[in-house]
Amino acid sequence: MSLLAILVAGADFALTKLFDALYVRVRTGQTGGEINQYLAMPQTPAMLIMGNSRARYQVDPDSFVVPTYSLCHAGMGQVFQTGLLDVLRLHKKLPPAILLHVDFEEYMDADNTEDVGNLRYYYHKVPSITSEINGISKYERVKYLFQFYRYNGRTINTLKNYLQSINYSYAGNGYQKSPPVLGDTATFRMPAPSPVNPRVHRANLRHLESFIKRCKSNQVKLLCFTSPYLSPHSYAATAARSIDSLLRTQHVPYLNVAAHTPPILMHHAKLWQDGDHLNELGATCLSHELAQWSAPFLRANASAPLATGSH
Amino acid sequence: MLFNSIQFLIFFVVVTTTYFLIPHRFRWFLLLVASCVFYAAFIPIYLVILFGTIIIDYIAGIQIEKAEGARRKSFLILSLVANIGVLAVFKYYNFFIDNINFLLQQSHITANGLAYLRIALPIGLSFHTFQAMSYTIEVYRRNVPAERNFGIYALYVMFYPQLVAGPIERPQAILHQFYEEKHFEFERVVLGLERMLWGLFKKVVVSDLLSIYVNSIYNHHEANTGLTLLVATYGFAFQIYCDFSGYSDIALGSAQVMGFKLMENFNLPYFSKSVTEFWRRWHISLSSWLRDYLYISLGGNRKGVVKTYRNLMITMLLGGLWHGASWNFVIWGFLNGAYLSLEKMFGVDVKSGSHYSWPYKLLRIFITFHLICFTWVFFRATSFSQAFYIITHIFNPVNFWNLRIQDTGIFASMSLGVVLLLLFEYVYLRKRRLAEITPAYSWKWPLAFSMALIFLIVGFGVSGGDQFIYFQF
Incomplete structure (x- = not known):
């Protein structure tokens, strides 16, 4: 039994070292490759776009007045974005400005911190990530007694992405275009399912508050935006009030596109991928809107205090 | 827990x-x-x-x-x-x-x-x-x-x-x-722990990974067709097997560590050469319960041909209902009862299969597996209309070859899990007992086997996965 324990510990160490060596060379895929790609860039962009799929597929970095890069991860909530910010800080890759997408939907559910598990490579490397992961359940610490657990569920992806990264070079800006498809546009306008008694869960706002706090302490200019819906979301107004109030209090420039959607987007279903996502045609309109709005903030001195107003 | x-x-x-x-x-x-x-x-x-x-x-x-x-x-x-x-x-x-x-x-x-x-x-x-x-x-x-x-x-x-x-x-x-x-016996404890690890591997690596794929297809069945539905149905066959037999392995292993011997519940059912044989290898404790307390109590095969088929059908219909209160389970039981009756009617010989050539054995295993997969559609589907859609669209030639994979990492991991499962069970089939493959007196094999399972579970296991399917029964 003790021999087994010693061998398991040794194998755990060796396997983790092997996969660590592979992981840092990975440059593709959403399981860390895209983060590594950004970290490996020789120059930090003037602005970084962060958020979930509604930022990834809807905002073209080339539209902005400063060099911009998109480091968005589909399906990842604010807890992930806050953890990612700490990863960028660890690697001294914080940009002068961040354009953060705020998604109302994730504030309507109970605090869900499981997304931070996708940054588990940084467990024991970034204290805030370690702390959030430990908070997922009281047994997380036990699982991470195995260092190799940091690759749980991504062993094959790491190997695959490593092989794909061997002769890979990327010169893009992180933007993922979503080409128009022929879809049943009538369904886009169907009301989205609404949670029972919609209300903003305060616990979820703490991740956004942490993000703002970290940006302030690191002199990163933060701009926030929401994106439009074609499907009516009955809870959007409830969420908007809380988010609006928080960002106003924190003096964060904020463009609530969900509340003030350009009419062209609301009248042309062909600009949409589905009820919540614009395709690349719609993304051009949204990007243009965001670029115009953000230009005054970005032209200002990056070291100046955070801009106020513009809500 | x-x-x-x-x-x-x-x-x-x-x-x-x-x-x-x-x-x-x-x-x-x-x-x-x-x-x-x-x-x-x-x-x-x-x-x-x-x-x-x-x-x-x-x-x-x-x-x-x-x-x-x-x-x-x-x-x-x-x-x-x-x-x-x-x-x-x-x-x-x-x-x-x-x-x-x-x-x-x-x-x-x-x-x-x-x-x-x-x-x-x-x-x-x-x-x-x-x-x-x-x-x-x-x-x-x-x-x-x-x-x-x-x-x-x-x-x-x-x-x-x-x-x-x-x-x-x-x-x-x-x-x-x-x-x-009961006394602490090192060899028995090691074998029990190995069995628990094997059961855990089946559950968290094979079954839980398969469930991610199967759920994504079955829960959106109307968006899928042909090969995708077929692969999801094959996936469910292995998911439910690994879920339930994995549970049984952990149960038997944990009892074995303390010195208790529970009855074997599975004996490589997907290697069966007929449905009759399948039911001697699948959920053995239930099928023998139904046989001893229901089928035989009804008269078994002692009261003529017609009553034998009637008894078989009643037993399997009630066996279906035992699993859940739904018409889908009744249909599932009916299909299995019909298979058993037909095999009895045509005298499908299941006990003297050792003289068959291996291609013929393989053919029979293939046919039996597909007959069972057909019944699993009703078991997994949440309604009769869903089951009907899946069965009719599996055989739809339009877009048949369009296999939806979604997440390549999960698909590759679950495929690896099934391959490892079949590989091990094939060896197991030939060697008959786990103890013979990994004898506790030789420390190398148990060590290698346990190490491999531990790292497969750590590397591929689904954390916080589904509860065991059979808990609901």
Whole structure:
């Protein structure tokens, strides 16, 4: 039994070292490759776009007045974005400005911190990530007694992405275009399912508050935006009030596109991928809107205090 | 408390260590308390229901043994009514009301219908109810004496490794084991732990990964067709096998560590060469229960050809209903009953298959597997219309080859899991026993086997995955 324990510990160490060596060379895929790609860039962009799929597929970095890069991860909530910010800080890759997408939907559910598990490579490397992961359940610490657990569920992806990264070079800006498809546009306008008694869960706002706090302490200019819906979301107004109030209090420039959607987007279903996502045609309109709005903030001195107003 | 949780790991280590540290005379009490804690971890109040039937069956067992003639039978009936009554209320009442309401609505008698019971089904109800019934039936048949120690009888029903999903034990096989003093035997403990690891691998690596893919296809079945639905159905066949047999492996392994021998519940069912053989290898404790207490009680094959087929159909239909209160399970049972009847009718020889050439064996395994997969569609589907859609669209030639993979990482991991499973089971098939492949006296094999399983679980296991499918039964 003790021999087994010693061998398991040794194998755990060796396997983790092997996969660590592979992981840092990975440059593709959403399981860390895209983060590594950004970290490996020789120059930090003037602005970084962060958020979930509604930022990834809807905002073209080339539209902005400063060099911009998109480091968005589909399906990842604010807890992930806050953890990612700490990863960028660890690697001294914080940009002068961040354009953060705020998604109302994730504030309507109970605090869900499981997304931070996708940054588990940084467990024991970034204290805030370690702390959030430990908070997922009281047994997380036990699982991470195995260092190799940091690759749980991504062993094959790491190997695959490593092989794909061997002769890979990327010169893009992180933007993922979503080409128009022929879809049943009538369904886009169907009301989205609404949670029972919609209300903003305060616990979820703490991740956004942490993000703002970290940006302030690191002199990163933060701009926030929401994106439009074609499907009516009955809870959007409830969420908007809380988010609006928080960002106003924190003096964060904020463009609530969900509340003030350009009419062209609301009248042309062909600009949409589905009820919540614009395709690349719609993304051009949204990007243009965001670029115009953000230009005054970005032209200002990056070291100046955070801009106020513009809500 | 799920077997695939760290909570159970801690529970198991504490209970097993204490078990070997305390004197033999206190061990049954420790196991009984531990079983109560294990069951109460799901829904504590259901312990009351469980103890209610335990008390009735305990008293009924003693009275059956004491009584003669009609009185003897009346105590058996009392026990069976109590057990089936609990099943009827908790498991079948809403199904019954659902069908009554449907008929009332169709005949325009009333639009409101009868009220449903808003209660959760106690975990593993069908398992411990059947185990309790086998006790009173065996006492009635004078195959075992009635158990006088209430604690030991309660432990017979509640023994935590097999409490919520079997194997459904017989009293003559397990009761005497609670009286036997068990010693710590290194080889047995190692084999038990290995078996637990193997079961955990089946559950968290193979079954839980497959469930991600299968759920994504079955829950959006109308968006899929052809090969995608076929692969998802194959996936479900392995998912349910690994889920249930994985549970059984952990149950048998954890009992084995403490020195208890539970009955084998699976014997490589997908290597069966006929459906008849499949049912001798799949959920053996239930199929033998149905055979011994239902099929044979109905007359078995002793009352002519027609009654044999009737008995087979009744047994399998009730076997289907045992799994769940839904018409899908009834159809599933009907299909299996029909397969068994047809095989009996055409004299499909299953016992003397050793002389078959291997291509013929392979063909029969292939056909049997597909016949079983056909029934799994009804088992997995949430409604008859969903099952009908899936079956008709699997064979739709339009876009047949368009396989939806979604996440390549998950698809590759689950494929690797199934390949490792089949590879191991093929070796297992030839070697017959795990102990022969990894003999504990040779430290190298157990070590290598355990290490491989540990790192497969750590690297590929789904954390916080689904609960075991059979818990709902």
